[in-house]
Amino acid sequence: MxxxxxxxxxxxxxxLKCFITGGIICIIGQILIDKTKLTPARILVIFVTTGTVLxxxxxxQYLVDFxxxxxxxxxxxxxxxxxxxxxxxVKETGLIGAFTGGIKAAAxxxxxxxxxxxxxxxxxxPKMKKQ
Amino acid sequence: xxxxxxxxxxQNYVDKKSPNSPILKNCFNAFWxxxxxxxxxxxxxxxxxxxxxxxxxxxxxxxxxxxxxxAFLTGLNLFxxxxxxxxxxxxxxxxxxxxxxxxxxxxxxxxxxxxxxGGKMFTVAGPVLVFGxxxxxxxxxxxxxxxxxxxxxx
Numbered sequence: 548m549x550x551x552x553x554x555x556x557x558x559x560x561x562x563l564k565c566f567i568t569g570g571i572i573c574i575i576g577q578i579l580i581d582k583t584k585l586t587p588a589r590i591l592v593i594f595v596t597t598g599t600v601l602x603x604x605x606x607x608q609y610l611v612d613f614x615x616x617x618x619x620x621x622x623x624x625x626x627x628x629x630x631x632x633x634x635x636x637v638k639e640t641g642l643i644g645a646f647t648g649g650i651k652a653a654a655x656x657x658x659x660x661x662x663x664x665x666x667x668x669x670x671x672x673p674k675m676k677k678q
Numbered sequence: 679x680x681x682x683x684x685x686x687x688x689q690n691y692v693d694k695k696s697p698n699s700p701i702l703k704n705c706f707n708a709f710w711x712x713x714x715x716x717x718x719x720x721x722x723x724x725x726x727x728x729x730x731x732x733x734x735x736x737x738x739x740x741x742x743x744x745x746x747x748x749a750f751l752t753g754l755n756l757f758x759x760x761x762x763x764x765x766x767x768x769x770x771x772x773x774x775x776x777x778x779x780x781x782x783x784x785x786x787x788x789x790x791x792x793x794x795x796g797g798k799m800f801t802v803a804g805p806v807l808v809f810g811x812x813x814x815x816x817x818x819x820x821x822x823x824x825x826x827x828x829x830x831x832x
Contacts, residue, residue: 551725555724555727556721556725557721561720562717565713565719568716569716569771573712573713573766573767574709574712574766576769576770577705577708577767581705587774587778588805591775591778591806592805592806596809598810599813599817600813600817603814603817615723616716616719616720619740620719620720621716622770622771622772622774625741625772626813626814628737629813629817630813630817630818632814633815633821637818642819645817645819645822648814648818649811649815649817649818650811653810655738655739655742660776660779664745664783665795666749666750667750667752667753667780668795669795671752671755671780671784
C-alpha cells in the first residue's frame with residue numbers, strides 16, 4: 548500500500564463545506580417532499596434535469612469547485628456530470644459528441660447501478676405481505 | 679379493518695393516519711444524513727486522489743462504491759429503514775438512485791428473473807435516465823451552436 552497523506556484526506560474545512568452543501572441540497576429535496584404532492588420519482592427526475600441544465604450553463608461548476616463531493620454525490624451532480632461530458636465530447640468530436648459524451652461520463656455509475664442493482668435484487672428476500 | 683375500497687377512502691385513511699409531518703425535524707434529519715453521505719463520498723474521493731487517480735476517475739469510483747453499498751443495503755432491507763428516518767437525506771444522493779433500481783426489482787421478483795427483476799428495475803430509474811440523458815444531448819447541441827465557430831455535421 549502506498550503512503551497516503553491522511554492530512555489531505557481529512558481536510559476538515561473541505562469536509563465541512565461538503566457536509567453543509569450536500570445537506571442543503573437534501574433539505575431542498577425534503578421541502579419538495581413535504582410541501583408538494585410530487586412523488587419521489589418525479590423529484591429524482593427534477594433533480595437530475597436541474598443538474599444537467601445548471602451544468603450546461605456552467606453554474607454548477609462553481610458549486611462543485613466549492614463543495615466537491617457535496618455537489619457531485621447528490622443527483623444534481625449526476626446531471627452535471629452528464630452535461631459536462633456532453634460539452635467536452637462536443638469540443639472533441641462535434642455533433643456526435645452530444646450523443647456520446649453524456650453517457651460516457653456517467654457510464655461507471657449507470658453500469659454499477661444496473662449490475663449491483665440486479666445482484667442485490669437476486670440475493671434479497673422480499674418481505675411477504677400478509678393477506 | 680376492511681379493505682380500502684377506493685382511492686378516495688384510501689386518501690382519507692392516509693390523511694387520518696399520517697401525523698402532520700414535522701417539516702423542521704424532517705429537514706434536520708435530511709440535512710445531516712445527506713451531508714454525511716456526501717462527506718463519506720468526499721473521503722473516498724480524497725483517498726482515490728491521494729492514490730494517484732485523476733479527478734474524473736475518482737468521481738466514478740465514488741459513484742460506483744456508493745451505488746454498490748446502497749444497492750446491497752436495499753437488498754438487505756436496511757436502506758428503507760434509513761430512508762424512513764432520513765427522507766430526502768438518503769433519496770437525493772446517488773444512493774437514492776441505486777435504491778430506486780433495487781426496490782421495484784425486489785418487489786417484482788416473483789414475476790421472474792428476466793421480466794420481473796430485469797424489467798422492473800427501471801420503473802423509477804428509467805425516467806431519470808430518459809430526462810437526464812435527453813437534457814445532456816440538448817445541452818451538447820446548444821453548446822455546439824453557440825460555442826464553436828465552424829459547425830460541421832460530423
